Amino acid sequence: MTQISVPWQPTQPVRYGLLSRPIVGVAVFIYRMAAPFVRRFPGPILIGAVVGVCLIVWLHALTYAYVDARILGAASVSADPAAAISWTSPGTWGLPPSTVAALIESAGGPAAAWSSILGYLLWPLQFSLTRDLLGLGGLFGLFNLIPIYTIWWERKVAGRIQSRLGPMRVGGWHGWSQSVADGIKLILKEDLIPDGADRILFRAAPYFALVPAGLAFLALPFGAAYVFRELDVALVFILGVLGIEVVGIIMAGWASNNKWSVYGAMREACQMVSYEIPMGMALLIPVVSVGSLSLSVIGEAQSEGWFSWLVFSNPFTFVAFVAYFIASLASCKRAPFDLPEAESELVAGFHTEYSGLRWAFFFFAEYAVMFIVGGLASILFLGGWNSPFPASWGASWSDGILMQGLKGLVFNGPIWFVAKCVFFLYVQIWLRWTLPRIRIDQVLYACVQVLLPLTMLLLLGNTLWVWASMSDSPAWAGVDRIVTYGLGLIGLAFALMFPAIAAYGFYFRRRLVGNLVQDAMPGS
């Protein structure tokens, strides 16, 4: 008698780990509670969520300003101003909640009635440790939400492009919780490591890909004051941490003990290292124009409306924007540069052997990097958090709290930044579902022979342009102005083209798609 184990009988029960069941339980509970409402009132909830987030951001700004002015301002009278700001200095520790409440009362207004409660609530906010923890929590939530909803959105957009519907079931309204359900499934999947793999590196690799993507959010400004950590070298820092991601991918590819994975890793290394150079060069161009590496300073330099955006500043920045966008596609391995995970050549590339949560981490990293890359494009070229309307239009608006809030919404604010990032995400998704994939030699040709010399020339040209602009010649100022407005109008034409084409497509959809499809397929 020989004992032979058969494939359909697991050798031992699957272990899920201690935390995955409670996490999934909580997620399912929240989903069960929320789903009936979302199914019935999808529109109001969507609008409410957007408005609510705006309100929260605004209130947060108001509260911080209040605390700064009333509490820190009062405390810093006695102490050294520089030391008072830092939470490590003991100068701010002595203010009890009652003092805070008294300060609120003295300010008057409707808040005075709630001063005793508000005093306790606002008391921790004077310490930057509290603020940092709150900010970290917010960023962590954002870091989770962006990939989840970008993946859902990508599936919806892909569905529409391909005359399908995309996810429709989970959660009721257009499958809004499809990604959450996928996440629950991925958490509960058995954690498999191939035999012969380097177990330690195999397990570590997803974090090496995930954590840099999270770190980049620490220095990415969402608005003039909405940045977690204001770094004077934020741009270099973000580029640096994004460059780390490739190490995780090489580790994953190597540790999987799979030849296809090694191919994916080698392609990724090759592509990332070569495209970092033109990408960095293209990003240096707006830096030269503004004269700072700080993203906040660069963003604030473009607050005077559409024509002040750096992409229209001169012909070199205009082309550099395109060059940067192409290089950024390659660096976050989106189509047509998705060679490291080319499914028709390398099965799944570097993550062939990954499953479950570890696989999801790679996905998270990819989508978070897509957002960051779009964010860099919008800050450095497209005005960041500034709206197309010049901020000077609102100079005469009243100082009332409502008007100031409205000002923050109309002229600048995180909502504009997020909108621009979402636009870039959309373009990346759109390209992915339209274009075929490039071959590796063509990828490298495009980098070394085209993009690299191009960006070098652009950098030189832009530097000369900036140098010429520094001389106070009125003739040159005129040329500069004409070029800026000309490029701005070209950009405006591009920007208007999108809604125009969309409207055309919607109006003639029956003729474009065909009656047969209309009748046969509900999604078209």
Next chain:
Amino acid sequence: MHQAISTVNPMADTTIEFEAAPDVLIDLDRSEQGDLRTEEMLINMGPQHPSTHGVLRIVLRTDGEMVLEAIPHIGYLHRCAEKIGENLPPYQYIPYTDRMDYLAGMNNNQGFALAVEKLKGIEVPARAQAIRVIFAELNRIASHLVSLGTYGLDMGAFTPFLYCFREREMILDLFEAACGARLTYSYLTIGGTTQDLPEGWVERCREFLDYFEPKITDYNNLLSFNHIFVKRTGRVGVISLEDAIAFGLTGPVLRASGIRWDLRKIMPYDGYEKYEFDVPIGQAGGTREIPHGIEVGDCWSRYYVRVLEMTQSIRIVRQAMDQLPSGDFVAPKVKNLKLPDDEVYVEVENPRGQLGFYVRGDGSAIPSRVKARGPSFCNLSITSHICRNIMLADVPAIIGSIDVVMGEVDR
């Protein structure tokens, strides 16, 4: 191996000299003996791989991104299809032909039916012939749509795949209306078809063709003339005409190499001589129709010949429906089920090339020998010849452009 064989191209009256197929086998055991250079890697592409179109297994010998050698291994889908044919009466064997080239069931039915009809001397009524032509051409379109879509998928373009399948679904709806099946039809049978066309079918088919014809332009705009696509497939996997003939290639793969060889023109069957159509061939790039960077016999030519053939198939279907005669849809059943003591070999033009059936009867109702000559099998044989010193990403491009169906390779 070096005897020069000359053949006459009946369409162009030119003589082509070619050599017999070179020996392409390599010794895999070298890797075990330590003879393999250590920078090189042996990789199994398949049998479970997204772009090997089924269960083809290709062993690649690679040096970095370069593929030095590619050896296809077949047999993972072998179902003894020919042996079954020697144990069943021909009427019962028709469903098995569906399962050979499962993307072109109608054409397979037609090929086997023609062979048995020739063996038994059955006269097929004119209406049945026209219906056969309609269905064979519609199935050609459906098969080419799958080929186009999956080729886009191999190149990393996902969307054309779904467009092609959307249109293919409509053809399958038409098939379902006629015979009740969507994949394994068994509709064209010995002596004609199993049933007549249902009422209103021709109108529905016309509606579909009117809808479908402009869609080909969409595919061209989306995929065929896409710059990246042209760069990926142009001048890749070039098959010279000599090689194509030496390896016995047929169908779009042969025509892409620049010869107008189409059985529907050369040895017409089922009344193909009554219809007007062109035989598209591969052309060099740089003209108004063909973009720059295209060579005769490369992957793009093979792809584009299929696109052009769809237009010609539409023409044929339209003509056949216009001239659709009335009458019987099947020849009267013969009482004598016994096959004569004789042998026949009949070839038809399948979407993938020439499908031949050899049937030998021995006086009983069951043939003593059934042998199929599959186009995919013969076309696949050139893989290792052209997959030398190419990039890794070119392997799916070449395999996809040859367009094999493993069900028919392994039979």
Next chain:
Amino acid sequence: MPYANDVNNDLFLNRMIFNAMANSTHRTRAEGLGLRDAALIRCAQTFDHSRRLKPAAQGRAKIFPALDCLRWLNPVVGLVCLAVLVVWGPGASSVAAADTLASDVAGVTQAVPGGVLEALLFYLVAGTTVISSLGVCIAKNIVRMAVWLFVALGSVALLYLLLAANFLGAIQLLVYSGGTLVLLIFGIMLTSKSPWVRFEPHRLELLGAAVICGALLVGLCAALTGTTWHGMEEVMPGTSVAALGRRLLTVYLVPFEVAGVLLMIVMVGAAHLARQEK
């Protein structure tokens, strides 16, 4: 086990035996095994899926089940740890960064208040640097070495950030961790005999390396003891980006250009060597 009965009675396994017989290797025959034995071995090898794919929790969880929860905490812990390092590393200086933006241009940044937390962070990061540097030397496998090197370079970058040298830290991340290291791994993978290579130097090589390293150590110690160290009460002037750039293009222009020319020569030489290869 319900399915593991007599092999001959199981139709499925019989078919497997048939396949295995068809594919049985000459090696098993050479070892004096019968066909049936070879088939059985092959069956067992092919269909014991636990041999190919092992659940990650197998083995370890039995010993210490509580460790299992760490698996799901990993990302959180990793993110929080790194965030802590980055936030309170440069944090001490960059809380005041908004104020110092203007003063950066003048080349002076504000005072950095030290503290217990900073000291803790320093020892943590410095310890990581030491351990990972040792890891580079001790590891046998080249990719593991590269990963250790990555950790070492990354923690040096964190040290720079702790010293409020933000620009240097970011550049260290960008150039060494992200660029050079990847090129290094890439080069190793492409030029070595296979990606799964092990690095086993000869003893003489080890001796030479030890001599060189010893000399380096002595030199470093001499330099360390010979330098008079300033206290860390204030940041040295000239660390801001603008000031750095100004100094590189004025005071240190010649060394800067010489370094540039040197790199250019290296690049041309590399290109020349690569061409000669053909």
